[in-house]
Amino acid sequence: xxxxxxxxxxxxxxxxxxxxxxxxxxxxxxxxxxxxxxxxxxxxxxxxxxxxxxxxxxxxxxxxxxxxxxxxxxxxxxxxxxxxxxxxxxxxxxxxxxxxxxxxxxxxxxxxxxxxxxxxxxxxxxxxxxxxxxxxxxxxxxxxxxxxxxxxxxxxxxxxxxxxxxxxxxxxxxxxxxxxxxxxxxxxxxxxxxxxxxxxxxxxxxxxxxxxxxxxxxxxxxxxxxxxxxxxxxxxxxxxxxxxxxxxxxxxxxxxxxxxxxxxxxxxxxxxxxxxxxxxxxxxxxxxxxxxxxxxxxxxxxxxxxxxxxxxxxxxxxxxxxxxxxxxxxxxxxxxxxxxxxxxxxxxxxxxxxxxxxxxxxxxxxxxxxxxxxxxxxxxxxxxxxxxxxxxxxxxxxxxxxxxxxxxxxxxxxxxxxxxxxxxxxxxxxxxxxxxxxxxxxxxxxxxxxxxxxxxxxxxxxxxxxxxxxxx
Ligand code: GLU
Numbered sequence: 475x476x477x478x479x480x481x482x483x484x485x486x487x488x489x490x491x492x493x494x495x496x497x498x499x500x501x502x503x504x505x506x507x508x509x510x511x512x513x514x515x516x517x518x519x520x521x522x523x524x525x526x527x528x529x530x531x532x533x534x535x536x537x538x539x540x541x542x543x544x545x546x547x548x549x550x551x552x553x554x555x556x557x558x559x560x561x562x563x564x565x566x567x568x569x570x571x572x573x574x575x576x577x578x579x580x581x582x583x584x585x586x587x588x589x590x591x592x593x594x595x596x597x598x599x600x601x602x603x604x605x606x607x608x609x610x611x612x613x614x615x616x617x618x619x620x621x622x623x624x625x626x627x628x629x630x631x632x633x634x635x636x637x638x639x640x641x642x643x644x645x646x647x648x649x650x651x652x653x654x655x656x657x658x659x660x661x662x663x664x665x666x667x668x669x670x671x672x673x674x675x676x677x678x679x680x681x682x683x684x685x686x687x688x689x690x691x692x693x694x695x696x697x698x699x700x701x702x703x704x705x706x707x708x709x710x711x712x713x714x715x716x717x718x719x720x721x722x723x724x725x726x727x728x729x730x731x732x733x734x735x736x737x738x739x740x741x742x743x744x745x746x747x748x749x750x751x752x753x754x755x756x757x758x759x760x761x762x763x764x765x766x767x768x769x770x771x772x773x774x775x776x777x778x779x780x781x782x783x784x785x786x787x788x789x790x791x792x793x794x795x796x797x798x799x800x801x802x803x804x805x806x807x808x809x810x811x812x813x814x815x816x817x818x819x820x821x822x823x824x825x826x827x828x829x830x831x832x833x834x835x836x837x838x839x840x841x842x843x844x845x846x847x848x849x850x851x852x853x854x855x856x857x858x859x860x861x862x863x864x865x866x867x868x869x870x871x872x873x874x875x876x877x878x879x880x881x882x883x884x885x886x887x888x889x890x891x892x893x894x895x896x897x898x899x900x901x902x903x904x905x906x907x908x909x910x911x912x913x914x915x916x917x918x919x920x921x922x923x924x925x926x927x928x929x930x931x932x933x934x935x936x937x938x939x940x941x942x943x944x945x946x
Contacts, residue, residue, distance in 0.1 A: 481557045481561070482557055482558050482561040482562075482784055482785065482806060483557045483558075483560045483561035483564065485561070485806065485809060485810050486508075486561045486564050486565060486806070487508055487564075488810050489810060489813075489924060489925070489928055490504075490507075490508045490564075490568075490928055490932070491504075491508075492925055492928070493920075493924075493925045493926075493927075493928030493929045493932060494928075494932060496917055496919070496920055496925070496929050497929055497932050497933055497936065499932065499933075499936045503936055503939060503940070504932070504936075506939070507538070507540075507567075507932060507935050507936060507939070508564060510535055510536070510537045510560045510563060510564065511536050511537060511538060511539050511578075512535070512536040512539075512612075513533070513535050513536075513556065513559075513560065514533065514534045514535070514607075514610055514612050515531075515532075515533050515556060516531075516532050516533070516534075516603075516606050517529055517530065517531055517532075518530055518532070518602050518603075518606060520595060520598050520599050520602065521598075522591075522595060523592050523594065523595060530584060530585070530586065530599055530602075530603075531554070531584070531585040532554075532582070532583065532584040532585065532603050532606070533554065533556055533559040533582060533583050533584075534548075534559075534580065534581075534582040534607055534612045534613075534618070534620075535556075535559045535560050535562075535563040535580060535581050535582070536563065536578065536579075536580045536612070536618055537560070537563035537564045537566065537567045537578065537579040537580060537581070538564075538567040538578035538579050538935065539578050540567075540578055540935055540938045540939055540942075541570070541576045541577055541578050541938065542577070542578060542616065542617065543577060543578070543580075543614070543615065543616055543617050543618050543619045544563075544566075544577060544578040544579060544580030544617070544618040544619070545566060545570060545575070545577035545578070545579065545580055545618075545619050545621070545834060545837065545838075546562065546563055546566035546579055546580040546581040546582070546620065546621065546623075546834070547562075547581060547582070547620060547621045547622055547623025547624075547626065547654075547833070548581075548582035548583065548584065548603075548620045548621070548622070548623055548626055548630070548634075549562075549581075549582070549583045549584070549623040549624040549625050549626060550583075550584050550586055550587075550588040550596075550624070550625030550626050550630075551583070551585070551586075551587070551624050551625050551783075552585060552586065552587045553783065554583035554584060554585040555583075555585070558583065558784070559581050559582065559583045560581075561784075561806065562581040562583075562623075562805055562806075563579045563580050563581035564579060565579065565805050565806065565826065565827050566578075566579030566580060566581055566834065567579030567931075567935065568827045568927070568928065568931035568932075568935075569826075569827045569828060569830070569831045569834060569931075570831075570834060571930075571931040571934040571935050572827065572828040572831065572906050572909075572910070572927060572930055572931050572934070573828060573831040573834070573835050573902050573903075573906050574902070574934075575831070575834055575835055575837075575838045576838075577619070577834070577838070580618050580619075580620070581623070582603075582607075582620055582623075584599060584603060586599065588625045588626075593629075596630070597633050600630050600633040600634060600637075601633050601634075601636075601637045604633070604634045604637040604638055605637060605641065607620075608637075608638060608641050608642075613634075613638060613651055613652070614638070614642075614645075614651055615645075615647045615648070615649075615650030615651050615841070615844065615845065616647075619650065619651060619652060619653060619837070619841060620634060620652050620653075621652065621653045621654040621833065621834070621837050622654040622708070622833075624707070624782075624783065627654070627708065628654060628655060628656045628661065628666070629656075631652050631653070631654045631655045631656070631659070631661075632655055632656050632659045634651070634652045635648070635649060635651060635652050635655055635659050635660065636659070638651040638652065639651075646847075647844065647845055649844040650841050650844035650845050653665065653837035653838075653840040653841055654833075654837060654840070655840070660840075660843075660844050661840060662836065662839055662840040662843050662850075662891065662895060663890070663891045663892040663895060664836055664891070664892045664895035664896055664899070665833075665836045665837065665840055665895075666708065666712075667708075667712040667715075667716075668832045668833050668835065668836035668837075668895075668899060669708065669709045669712070669713075669803070669830050669832045669833035670708070670709050670710070670711065670712025670713040670714075670715065670716060670781075670803070670832070671712060671716055671832055671896065671899060672829070672830065672831055672832015672833065672835060672836075672899055672902075672903050673709070673713045673779065673781075673801060673803045673829055673830060673832065674712075674713055674716035674717060674720075675832070675899065675900050675903035675904065676801070676824060676828065676829045676832075676903045676906070676907050677696070677717075677777060677779075677799070677801045677824060677829070678696050678720070679903065679904050679907040679908070680799065680801075680822070680824055680907060681694060681695055681696050681699065681799075682694055682695065683911065686822060686911075689820070690798040690799065690820070690821075690822065691798070692776060692798060692799075696717065696720045696721065696722050697720065697721035697722065698721060698722065698723065699717070699722040699723070699776045699777055700722070700723050700725045700737075700774075700775040700776045700777070701714065701717050701722050701723065701724050701725065701775060701776065701777050701778075701779060702724075702725060702726035702727070702728070702770050702771065702773050702775045702777075702778045702779065702797065703724060703726070703727055703728070703779045703781055703803075704727075704728040704729075704733075704768075704770065704771060704778075704779070704780045704781055704782050704786065704804075704807075705728070705729065705780070705781035705782030705783075705803075705804065706727060706729050706745075706746070706749070706755065707781065707782070709781045709803050709804070709830065709833075710779070710781030710782065710803065711742070711746070713779055713781055713801075713803055714727070714742050714779075715742055718739075718742050722777075723737075723738070723739035724736075724739055724740045724742055725737050725738075725739065725740070725773060725775055726740075726764075726770035726773040726775060727740060727745065727755055727770060728767055728768060728769070728770035728771060728782075729749075729754075729755050729767065730767055731753075731754045731755065731756060731767065732754065732755065732756045732763060732764070732766070732767050733755075733763075733764045733766070733767050733768065733769050733770035733771075734755055734756065734758055734761040734762060734763055734764060734770065735761060735762050735764055735770060735773050736758075736760055736761040736762065740758070740761060744758075745758055768786065768791065771786070771787065771791065771795060772791065772794045772795060772796065773796065774796045775796065775797050776797065776798050776799060777797060777798070777799045777800070777801055778795065778797035778799070778800045778801070779800075779801045779802075779803050780800070780802060780803065780804050780807035780808075781803035781804050782804050782807070783804060783807070784804065784805060784806035784807060785806065785807070785808075785809055786804075786807050787800070787807055787808045787809070787812045788808075788809040788811060788812050789809065789811035789812065789815070792808075792811065792812040792815040792816065793815060795816075795821070797821065798821060798822070799821070799822045799823075799824065800816065800821060800822070800823045800824065801824045801829055802823065802824060802825055802826035802829055802830065803826070803829065803830050804826065804830070805826050805827075805830065806826060807826065808823060813922060813924060816922075817921050817922050822923065823922060823923060823924060824923060825923055825924035825927045827924075827927055827928075827931065828906045828907075828910060828927050831902070831903070831906065832899055832902075832903065835898070835899055835902045835903075836895055836898075836899060839895055839898060849891050850889075850891040850894045850895065851888070851889050851890050851891050851893070851894055854888065854889075855888035855889060855890065856888060857888070858888035858889065859886055859887065859888035862885055862886045862887070862888065863886050866882065866885055866886060909930055910923060910926050910927045910930055911923075911926070913926045913927075913929050913930050914926035
């Protein structure tokens with residue numbers, strides 16, 4: 475079947491029903507779980523800097539209210555359409571369920587190319603979008619909490635929280651209406667790199683599984699693994715950075731202007747600097763320019779990490795992929811046809827709906843911080859440091875030996891906000907990886923890890939529904 479026969483949301487439903495077969499739930503309940511509960515489609519004008527008027531198309535979708543608030547990013551991209559936002563919102567529901575983040579799925583999108591608008595125009599669009607959401611009660615710390623996604627970041631989140639707070643002057647929890655904010659606006663340390671770090675923790679856990687590595691002729695561990703990354707945005711950059719820091723080699727990078735390879739490893743920071751100076755990743759000293767911007771996906775490597783947009787690996791190019799593991803950092807980068815091809819070839823696909831859950835996991839921590847009005851670690855950091863120092867001194871007195879300065883610092887250190895965020899994220903990603911692998915191994919008819927992840931997600935959402943008593 476050609477990928478053109480169905481949409482992105484259809485593809486999500488296809489994967490959902492493939493997994494539903496391995497669950498005991500009623501058909502009607504399954505239908506309720508995969509349906510989008512609410513779709514808000516809006517059109518509003520924005521006056522450009524040159525005086526002309528553009529009509530902006532935008533959406534917010536609340537896929538599931540089995541838990542509230544709804545949660546999910548807002549993307550700015552020309553590819554935005556209602557079907558895409560619905561598919562992405564559905565993935566958020568399953569993602570949150572897998573990593574035990576107590577939210578329903580949501581997603582927003584504005585159909586613009588942000589590079590074609592000035593910061594002032596973008597601010598007007600973002601603030602207007604927010605006030606449209608407020609008008610229809612589609613945003614709020616208890617209702618629906620957006621976050622960054624493709625084409626948006628801290629700056630846009632700051633405009634959103636400012637607009638929302640101005641319209642809710644008596645809401646003491648207003649800062650929790652959006653996550654991914656700058657620290658000064660109620661953001662949390664570690665959120666910026668969270669998705670990339672989560673991808674890294676998830677894949678590191680997979681790489682530590684000896685049987686999975688052995689099946690693919692790989693040594694356990696991240697060290698020395700050859701990685702190709704598509705997309706050098708926030709997610710792709712941070713994923714590559716954490717892999718490189720752990721001794722992996724970045725042997726290929728793809729971006730919209732082209733793709734490059736370097737079998738002995740690309741120095742990521744030098745490449746970022748090169749791109750800043752020349753406007754392109756191409757012509758990077760020591761690297762080879764490949765024939766087009768997707769050619770790097772087909773390089774010989776151990777782990778391929780698509781970290782850009784959906785449907786980039788499909789029936790056409792999947793047969794040429796040489797990676798042994800594919801880590802889906804983007805949402806929906808593989809079509810169902812590509813999935814089938816990789817199952818046949820024994821390529822392990824580590825699925826998006828949990829692998830890129832680091833962003834929403836740390837968003838959850840940020841939202842909790844906003845509702846509790848206190849920074850993580852503020853109360854206990856000094857207490858723990860004093861306690862650790864006392865334990866260390868007692869140990870030194872008893873043993874009559876002194877711990878060296880570097881280790882002294884490490885032992886005494888009381889956790890800062892960023893330490894707690896990293897540790898919460900690492901634990902979340904390790905537990906989710908193990909839970910999905912266990913579900914996969916518990917039934918040898920489950921064909922792939924994505925289906926196993928859906929089984930875990932469906933069981934969790936369905937349990938919530940049934941325990942609500944709606945479906946006795
Ligand atoms: N946009 C990110 C995602 O797709 C983060 C969502 C969030 O933090 O709510 O998972």
